[in-house]
Amino acid sequence: ETGVTQSPTHLIKTRGQQVTLRCSSQSGHNTVSWYQQALGQGPQFIFQYYREEENGRGNFPPRFSGLQFPNYSSELNVNALELDDSALYLCASSLGQGWGTEAFFGQGTRLTVV
Amino acid sequence: TQLLEQSPQFLSIQEGENLTVYCNSSSVFSSLQWYRQEPGEGPVLLVTVVTGGEVKKLKRLTFQFGDARKDSSLHITAAQPGDTGLYLCATGWGNEKLTFGTGTRLTIIP
Numbered sequence: 318e319t320g321v322t323q324s325p326t327h328l329i330k331t332r333g334q335q336v337t338l339r340c341s342s343q344s345g346h347n348t349v350s351w352y353q354q355a356l357g358q359g360p361q362f363i364f365q366y367y368r369e370e371e372n373g374r375g376n377f378p379p380r381f382s383g384l385q386f387p388n389y390s391s392e393l394n395v396n397a398l399e400l401d402d403s404a405l406y407l408c409a410s411s412l413g414q415g416w417g418t419e420a421f422f423g424q425g426t427r428l429t430v431v
Numbered sequence: 432t433q434l435l436e437q438s439p440q441f442l443s444i445q446e447g448e449n450l451t452v453y454c455n456s457s458s459v460f461s462s463l464q465w466y467r468q469e470p471g472e473g474p475v476l477l478v479t480v481v482t483g484g485e486v487k488k489l490k491r492l493t494f495q496f497g498d499a500r501k502d503s504s505l506h507i508t509a510a511q512p513g514d515t516g517l518y519l520c521a522t523g524w525g526n527e528k529l530t531f532g533t534g535t536r537l538t539i540i541p
Contacts, residue, residue, distance in 0.1 A: 321473070350528065350529070352529075352531075357534075358533065358534070359435075359519050359521075359531030359532050359533055359534045360474070360519075360529070360531050361531075362528040362529060362530065365528060373528055375528065407473050407474075409473070409529075419476055420476075420529065422472075422473025422474050422475070423473050424471060424472050424473055425471075425472070425473055
């Protein structure tokens with residue numbers, strides 16, 4: 318059973334560009350959540366996907382968008398990058414709905430916007 | 432405004448010492464989780480506490496949930512270099528969004 322994997326691990330982009338980050342969920346998990354972790358902060362919830370539908374969104378602008386595919390892998394897209402978007406982006410997967418389901422995190426993608 | 436405030440923000444102690452870190456809020460929670468995050472990795476769940484006053488032990492780590500379910504503490508006995516990392520408390524569980532605290536960055540000096 319493989320864990321949650323994210324790609325790429327590091328990325329440097331220029332302000333105004335667009336970026337796509339990828340996440341493969343743990344085998345059998347159908348829920349994927351994305352978090353942004355700025356330096357020295359705790360992770361902040363961006364949005365969650367359950368069975369290919371968005372299932373909740375945090376306080377992030379529309380230029381942050383996502384997708385979940387039939388195999389439950391997911392993408393996070395960020396348009397019109399800003400310097401403040403520089404952060405560690407974490408993906409977490411879990412199985413199903415219901416209180417008490419544990420979320421498993423990937424190692425993250427470190428995005429630097431210059 | 433942060434829902435969960437953690438203290439101290441930074442802590443550096445010698446190997447073998449004991450320490451306690453705190454997670455506080457003005458809100459009541461149905462459950463609270465503690466995670467450890469090492470450099471270059473995602474957070475890893477250590478424990479979930481759900482009952483006011485609950486105490487859970489994980490080897491040298493002791494977790495306590497406040498009686499009013501508004502706060503929690505993590506006590507480490509005889510700290511080791513392997514305990515070094517960012518300790519995060521969080522509320523929300525499973526399909527609910529997780530709301531994390533500000534974190535305590537712990538460094539254990541050999």
